[in-house]
Amino acid sequence: MRDIETCILNPESVQLAEKMMVCAARLTQRGHKIKNLADFLAMYNKSYTDKTRETMLNLPHPTLQKYVAINAVIIGASRRFLAQITRHQNEVKYMSASLQYSDYSGDADFVVPYELLDKPELEALYLENCKKSMDAYMTIARESGCNDSAGYAAPQGLKNILIISATPYQWKHMIGQRICKRNTGETRYVMLRIWQQLFELNPVLFSPHTTGAFCMKAKCAEGIMACSDVIEKGYTPTQILAADFPLLSSI
Numbered sequence: 001m002r003d004i005e006t007c008i009l010n011p012e013s014v015q016l017a018e019k020m021m022v023c024a025a026r027l028t029q030r031g032h033k034i035k036n037l038a039d040f041l042a043m044y045n046k047s048y049t050d051k052t053r054e055t056m057l058n059l060p061h062p063t064l065q066k067y068v069a070i071n072a073v074i075i076g077a078s079r080r081f082l083a084q085i086t087r088h089q090n091e092v093k094y095m096s097a098s099l100q101y102s103d104y105s106g107d108a109d110f111v112v113p114y115e116l117l118d119k120p121e122l123e124a125l126y127l128e129n130c131k132k133s134m135d136a137y138m139t140i141a142r143e144s145g146c147n148d149s150a151g152y153a154a155p156q157g158l159k160n161i162l163i164i165s166a167t168p169y170q171w172k173h174m175i176g177q178r179i180c181k182r183n184t185g186e187t188r189y190v191m192l193r194i195w196q197q198l199f200e201l202n203p204v205l206f207s208p209h210t211t212g213a214f215c216m217k218a219k220c221a222e223g224i225m226a227c228s229d230v231i232e233k234g235y236t237p238t239q240i241l242a243a244d245f246p247l248l249s250s251i
Contacts, residue, residue: 001114001186001248006193009071009163014201017068017168021205022048024064025056053204065169065205066091070198072164077190078111080156084187085164088174093165099151105138110157114185117247130155171198172211179240180213181227189245196237208234 008014023044027034034040056064074081086094110130116123133155141150166174171194177183178191198206214221215230231240242249 001111001117001189003076003159004111004186004190004193005075006190006197007073007075008194008197008201009073011201013068013070014168014198014205017065017070018053018202018205019044020067021056021064021168022052024067025059025061050204057205057210062169065172066167069093069165069167070171072194072197074160074162074164074190074194076109076111076159077162078157078186079154079160080184081111081186081190082160082162083156084184085162085174085178085190088166088170088177091167091170092174095163097161099154100148103141103147104134104154104158105141108134108137108154109159110155111159111186112157114189114245114247126157130157134158168205172206175206175211176213176217179231179237180215180222181229181231181244182222182225185245189241189248192237192241192245196241199237208236 026043026046027040030043034043082096108130110127112123112126116126133153136153137150140153141147144150175191175195175198179188179195181188195206195211199211208216210217212233212235213231215226216233216235220226220230232243235243
């Protein structure tokens, strides 16, 4: 996890999403005033206050936050993270490095789980087994001539490249679910890093009060499966990263 990097590829879309949110909400209330394209564009480009923006965010209409796609890239997260995050399919698109087309022979690298970063003996054991799996991968790829078949031998810890495209509403939904402490440390860390960058771009649209985990906003929705280790209400992603991932706090 030391080398995982995330980046919002189209940061301008965050402000556009906010503008579209306000525009869509105004449209529902002022349709009778719009007689032509000029009227609509005047409404679209009309300024708004912080209070207006906050009011729109609190409306029970998630469609208002679904008009723009925000694209993010994750470099170096594992294929286990890939398997977990792609459970989210509603209004979300993914593009990942392919085990069918890419040949990882001699180019494999592995994510070390957070819990092993300060346990050198366990980290060494883990990496040894990952390398053994990739030795099998290379033998299968060479003898069968099929990278796709060899991919079955690749370990879940194999590093990957992933692009995620989602609306603001879905990013908030994914972040809220995946920073919960019932997820793997890696998944929490990646989603906190993405939230941190979104929060820096727009601290109102992605505030802890609308984006955080269940326990940060109300009662945990996991019921009897709750972890009972709540995240402090109002904590920013930066504060959560510092509290929960001190070994990576300098990254």
